[in-house]
Amino acid sequence: MSKVLVLNSGSSSIKYLLYDGDRVLDKGTVERIGEPGGGPSDHAGAIRQILGGLDLTGLTVVGHRVVHGGRRFTAPTLVDDAVLTAISDLVPLAPLHNPANLAGIEVAREALPGVPQVAVFDTAFHHTLPDSAATYAIDRDVAQRYGIRRYGFHGTSHAYVSRRTAELLGRPYDEVNTITLHLGNGASACAVSGGRSVATSMGMSPLEGLVMGTRSGDLDPTIVFHLRREGGMGVDEIDDLLNHRSGLLGLSGVNDVRELLARRAAGDEAAALAFDVYCRRITCYVGAYYALLGRVDAVTFTAGVGEHAAPVRTAALAGLGRLGITVDPERNAGSGDRLISPDGAEVAVCVIGTDEEREIARAARAVVTGGS
Amino acid sequence: MSKVLVLNSGSSSIKYLLYDGDRVLDKGTVERIGEPGGGPSDHAGAIRQILGGLDLTGLTVVGHRVVHGGRRFTAPTLVDDAVLTAISDLVPLAPLHNPANLAGIEVAREALPGVPQVAVFDTAFHHTLPDSAATYAIDRDVAQRYGIRRYGFHGTSHAYVSRRTAELLGRPYDEVNTITLHLGNGASACAVSGGRSVATSMGMSPLEGLVMGTRSGDLDPTIVFHLRREGGMGVDEIDDLLNHRSGLLGLSGVNDVRELLARRAAGDEAAALAFDVYCRRITCYVGAYYALLGRVDAVTFTAGVGEHAAPVRTAALAGLGRLGITVDPERNAGSGDRLISPDGAEVAVCVIGTDEEREIARAARAVVTGGS
Numbered sequence: 001m002s003k004v005l006v007l008n009s010g011s012s013s014i015k016y017l018l019y020d021g022d023r024v025l026d027k028g029t030v031e032r033i034g035e036p037g038g039g040p041s042d043h044a045g046a047i048r049q050i051l052g053g054l055d056l057t058g059l060t061v062v063g064h065r066v067v068h069g070g071r072r073f074t075a076p077t078l079v080d081d082a083v084l085t086a087i088s089d090l091v092p093l094a095p096l097h098n099p100a101n102l103a104g105i106e107v108a109r110e111a112l113p114g115v116p117q118v119a120v121f122d123t124a125f126h127h128t129l130p131d132s133a134a135t136y137a138i139d140r141d142v143a144q145r146y147g148i149r150r151y152g153f154h155g156t157s158h159a160y161v162s163r164r165t166a167e168l169l170g171r172p173y174d175e176v177n178t179i180t181l182h183l184g185n186g187a188s189a190c191a192v193s194g195g196r197s198v199a200t201s202m203g204m205s206p207l208e209g210l211v212m213g214t215r216s217g218d219l220d221p222t223i224v225f226h227l228r229r230e231g232g233m234g235v236d237e238i239d240d241l242l243n244h245r246s247g248l249l250g251l252s253g254v255n256d257v258r259e260l261l262a263r264r265a266a267g268d269e270a271a272a273l274a275f276d277v278y279c280r281r282i283t284c285y286v287g288a289y290y291a292l293l294g295r296v297d298a299v300t301f302t303a304g305v306g307e308h309a310a311p312v313r314t315a316a317l318a319g320l321g322r323l324g325i326t327v328d329p330e331r332n333a334g335s336g337d338r339l340i341s342p343d344g345a346e347v348a349v350c351v352i353g354t355d356e357e358r359e360i361a362r363a364a365r366a367v368v369t370g371g372s
Numbered sequence: 373m374s375k376v377l378v379l380n381s382g383s384s385s386i387k388y389l390l391y392d393g394d395r396v397l398d399k400g401t402v403e404r405i406g407e408p409g410g411g412p413s414d415h416a417g418a419i420r421q422i423l424g425g426l427d428l429t430g431l432t433v434v435g436h437r438v439v440h441g442g443r444r445f446t447a448p449t450l451v452d453d454a455v456l457t458a459i460s461d462l463v464p465l466a467p468l469h470n471p472a473n474l475a476g477i478e479v480a481r482e483a484l485p486g487v488p489q490v491a492v493f494d495t496a497f498h499h500t501l502p503d504s505a506a507t508y509a510i511d512r513d514v515a516q517r518y519g520i521r522r523y524g525f526h527g528t529s530h531a532y533v534s535r536r537t538a539e540l541l542g543r544p545y546d547e548v549n550t551i552t553l554h555l556g557n558g559a560s561a562c563a564v565s566g567g568r569s570v571a572t573s574m575g576m577s578p579l580e581g582l583v584m585g586t587r588s589g590d591l592d593p594t595i596v597f598h599l600r601r602e603g604g605m606g607v608d609e610i611d612d613l614l615n616h617r618s619g620l621l622g623l624s625g626v627n628d629v630r631e632l633l634a635r636r637a638a639g640d641e642a643a644a645l646a647f648d649v650y651c652r653r654i655t656c657y658v659g660a661y662y663a664l665l666g667r668v669d670a671v672t673f674t675a676g677v678g679e680h681a682a683p684v685r686t687a688a689l690a691g692l693g694r695l696g697i698t699v700d701p702e703r704n705a706g707s708g709d710r711l712i713s714p715d716g717a718e719v720a721v722c723v724i725g726t727d728e729e730r731e732i733a734r735a736a737r738a739v740v741t742g743g744s
């Protein structure tokens with residue numbers, strides 16, 4: 001028996017899964033941390049509540065999701081005091097995420113002395129980005145001083161689904177070029193060449209790139225200046241607007257793609273436009289990454305929208321026949337991990353369920369057993 | 373005899389060309405307007421200086437370049453008081469450009485009473501962008517209130533070179549799909565389908581998109597928030613940084629591509645990285661627009677860098693063989709308007725000299741003669 005506990009600590013919720021090998025023994029989410037009349041008053045209380053309800057006999061390691069690993073963390077890392085300090089040093093780069101991740105690790109460490117804690121970083125998979133992909137075209141001294149570069153996120157998911165794509169194709173991971181599309185509440189694209197991330201759409205923060213549930217993705221930076229000058233908005237207010245009131249929500253009033261599709265089907269014009277903007281952005285990234293990779297073996301959809309929204313997959317890849325990319329309507333309407341391109345297509349289009357927690361468990365176990 | 377005068381009024385300089393039909397009778401630039409010990413003290417003085425030195429007998433029209441035409445101006449427009457008011461209303465959208473353009477028109481109008489003045493807008497060619505391309509994924513009410521949408525720029529150039537591309541291929545303009553790459557001090561890409569702009573890289577302002585001489589092009593909007601919070605910089609300072617001290621200049625210390633290529637050849641690592649970042653961004657846009665267009669007949673380079681920097685063309689299109697895009701090294705090393713792809717290539721790669729002033733002259737003449 002070798003149990004692994006995975007903790008994904010957000011600012012107001014903590015998700016947990018307990019594995020024995022590949023088997024999920026228990027899972028759940030504690031929500032509304034710190035909300036008046038809501039759940040536990042802080043992360044310590046929440047984690048005590050979680051730990052109190054689990055049978056932790058034989059627990060060998062706790063794996064923690066950490067959003068930002070900066071340039072320092074390029075792989076899952078056993079936590080010690082120096083690692084905690086380093087994660088805390090990265091808070092300015094991820095003010096919304098790293099503090100909660102850190103709190104989770106600190107509390108779990110105290111509550112479970114003697115159990116190794118492993119930090120698994122969303123950014124780590126992207127440490128292979130070439131300099132030309134990671135560098136923004138701004139003053140290099142300013143960039144250096146403030147840590148401004150493309151870090152990329154969702155790395156655990158892109159790593160997992162690109163490896164699973166190679167398995168599905170029955171080909172060695174290090175020979176396959178895949179474009180992975182993680183479309184959840186957050187969304188990002190990644191070009192994976194032979195198991196290495198060579199391009200990704202999220203950048204210094206998870207705001208850049210694809211259109212998301214509530215985030216704008218790419219936009220002209222002048223918009224920020226304009227909202228400041230003409231709208232009289234403060235920088236924090238603009239930050240909040242672009243992160244929490246933009247994307248599908250800002251365009252259509254809803255951020256859940258199920259609801260968006262229903263409204264679009266009912267003739268709602270705002271929903272139809274939001275859908276078009278969302279899918280067009282995906283099309284652009286597929287084309288861009290196709291050009292960067294030169295040759296593409298697979299395009300893989302994952303996460304809530306990617307796995308379940310067939311119309312998004314159809315629209316995002318429409319008109320790409322010249323690139324060898326087509327979708328078979330019947331396969332697209334199916335379910336489960338599968339190919340949705342026709343047999344013999346040049347580019348395999350795949351749907352693969354992501355499982356970031358399982359991947360974190362695997363990575364955490366590998367750190368303590370020295371495996372990989 | 374039917375002379376046309378073209379005025380391109382910038383904040384500190386005015387460029388002028390006098391045409392008789394297609395023939396250039398005179399041209400020049402008045403610089404350092406308003407600088408102590410420099411040229412004339414204001415735009416009125418500069419334009420009086422220009423007009424005083426020209427033989428304007430038979431002048432039929434003056435064509436003015438205007439950067440921002442907003443949603444209102446979708447074609448070259450005869451100037452009257454209402455048009456001047458409308459251009460002035462657009463100043464918040466183009467605070468760096470429209471005031472100077474406006475000053476030029478006002479002075480010329482006074483100095484040449486009875487001569488029609490025509491405003492030719494950089495944005496107009498892009499009024500055909502589909503909503504899904506023009507809409508940013510932000511709150512729609514905020515976007516509506518502050519005029520936030522993709523307008524696109526360099527329209528006169530993209531229109532001119534895409535039409536010339538069709539001529540070079542000997543095909544009807546309305547049947548050809550072209551990706552035009554205007555690479556000057558400013559730089560933008562455009563997807564032109566049957567003579568209509570369907571995608572372009574500059575957005576609400578000329579800051580978005582490709583890497584430019586001194587502008588960043590695309591970046592994570594969080595960078596603005598981060599520079600405000602961690603760097604303590606003001607919004608105007610960040611605006612100035614991204615517009616005037618970024619791009620090739622920020623990365624390498626030089627914004628002239630001739631000097632950049634020389635330094636790179638001499639082993640300068642910063643110049644090599646700037647070159648790679650610059651070319652990679654072009655590759656991404658070519659791929660993105662290829663995906664949007666579905667079928668591409670031509671990729672056309674224009675403007676200072678596009679026309680003269682063979683290594684940029686080679687690097688930007690390297691590895692695109694699968695898309696039918698290849699460059700013939702000998703043709704690439706040549707000069708003049710030409711094909712640089714091999715005979716029989718699926719996609720024609722072209723180099724075409726742009727001539728925005730000639731296009732402005734043509735458009736201005738068409739407005740007063742009622743032709744097109």
Ligand SMILES: Nc1ncnc2c1ncn2[C@@H]1O[C@H](COP(=O)(O)OP(=O)(O)O)[C@@H](O)[C@H]1O
Nearest residue numbers: 183184185186255256257258303304305308309
């Ligand atoms: N059957 C479905 N059809 C369309 N969209 C779905 C469906 N199921 C889930 N989604 C979308 O997936 C989103 C959540 O994705 P998920 O990967 O679970 O999010 P997260 O990024 O928070 O992990 C929801 O907002 C919803 O829009």
Ligand SMILES: Nc1ncnc2c1ncn2[C@@H]1O[C@H](COP(=O)(O)OP(=O)(O)O)[C@@H](O)[C@H]1O
Nearest residue numbers: 555556557558627628629630675676677680681
């Ligand atoms: N022979 C050349 N080789 C490489 N780059 C060149 C060459 N000639 C001009 N350029 C580049 O073209 C740029 C200016 O382009 P241009 O189209 O004239 O600018 P603008 O956008 O101001 O109209 C210069 O900064 C220079 O980098």
